[in-house]
Amino acid sequence: MRYTNLGRTGLTVSRLCVGTMNFGWQIGEEQSHAILDRAVSLGLNFVDTANMYGREDGDGLSERIIGSWLDKSGMRDAIVLATKVYAPMSDRPNDRGLSARNIIASCEASLRRLRTDWIDLFQMHHVDRKTPWEEIWQAMETLVGQGKIRYAGSSNFAGWHLARAQASADRRNFLGLVSEQCKYNLLTRQAELEVLPAAAELGIGILPYSPLHFGALSGALRKQTAGRTLLHFSERAEPHRAALERYEALCDELGREPTAVAIGWLLARPEVTAPVLGPRTPEQLDLPAAVLDDPLPDEAMRALDEIFPPVGPAPEAWAW
Template identity: 65%
Template sequence: MHYTNLGRSGLKVSRLCLGTMNFGWQLGEDDSHAILDRAMHNGITFVDTADMYGARDYEGTSESYIGSWFAKTGRRDEVVLATKVYQPMGEGPNDRGLSARHIVAACEASLRRLGTDRIDLYQMHHVDRATPWEEIWQAMDVLVAQGKVVYVGSSNFAGWHLAGAQAAAMRRHSLGLVSEQLKYSLLTRAVELEVVPAAQALGIGLLPWSPLAQGLLSGALRKHRDAAAGRTMTHAAARVAEHRHVLEVYEAFCEDLGVHPATVALAWLLARPGVTAPIVGPRTPEQLDHALEALATTLTDDAEERLNAIFPPVGNGGPGPEAWAW
């Protein structure tokens, strides 16, 4: 396993992050613990969740499964633990968003479910246009001062949101954001226009979610041909049909390369500027193994050119305004 700094911070994280969105929704507690065991055995010490993952009636099941694994194994201090706040966690009007009230209440609830005294990376799950940055940072600063939160990150922000958040943090002499969790893959490259360059300029590490485009980049056509069970068969059949032509070319390219499609997609992301750690959410040990193989896979310049031809960047490629102007 390789480790790197999370953005401009001094925190070291594994170059793959274990995503736990499947915990509770698709995996029971024992299977979730098995995935955590296998990830830790292979050096993946960066674990990402959210208060609403696996939730049944706002129970925060994913966090609870991680908490029970900590209690069983005693390995809390080995893990860089990330969770999120923003999504509804109750029926009330203040049980969601990024008000100071909800941030503090949600943090306390996450700590209880996780069975820990601190969250290493507390991420805003979405931008809250109704709450001023000064209020958000006041709440985060209090949690940091209390030792309940160590670092703060964001998710699904636009480039100008990153800039606005950092400007507000600087006015308070706060560290501000150290990471941005963004939808980024070979199939989803719009973030290269402004989010990626903004994050690089501000020293914010990038944590791509859905790096396999909801399974489309993990051999989806082969799975259909083999009638394999899983999300691609049930949830994304329409998306497979929509992208069939490009997936045919991609999977043929991976076959020529002799590398599993999921491994190629992750290896490509690992080599992107500013990327700290793609977030992988395996449902089986085999899926985790394909992700781990990406760490030892280096794509040649020719392979990258072929991938750019299969999955063209937006506009002229790279950051704006050059991507869309002269």
């Protein structure tokens, strides 16, 4: 396994992150625990979840599954644990968003479900357009002071949200954001326009989710030919058929699995800290882990840019 720092912090994380959105929704506790066991055996020390994942009537099932594994495995000190706050957790109006009340209450509820005393990375799952940053940072500072969280991060923020959030934190002499978790893959490159440049300037690590674009980049066309059609194929793969045909042909030329190429491309992006994987079996971690020791050659990176062109130039490019 290879490791890096999370953004501008001194915190060391594996170059791959175990995403747990499938825990509870797609797979049960036993299989989820097996995935976490395999992750640890491969050297992955970064686990990401959210209060809303796998929930049942507002209760975070994914967090509870991770909590039971932490109890059983005794691996809490070895894991960098990340979760999120924002999504509605009940029908009550204050059980959502980024008010100080909900940030603190959600953190305490996550701690109970995760059966831990602290959360390493507490992420805002979405920007809250109604809550001032002074209130948000006051709540985060309180949690840091109480030892309940170590760092704050964001998810699904625009570039200007990152800049505004960090400016507010700087005024308070607070560390502010250390990571941004955004949708980023070969088929979804919009983050390159503003989010990645802003994050790089501010020292914010990028944690791309959906690195395989819901499976479209995992060899969806060849799987369809073999009779294993991707879920929601008509929405997630069919609109990109021409590019995916070229992509899978390139993967064949390279002698690499499409999943490995998609993950390898992200790992080669200088702004990326760790792609967030979404395994449903322990074995689905093996191939991404192997990619770390077999980076894509430069000619493959250039070919991928031809197949999946960048959305547009960096912000300064259209100004004189």
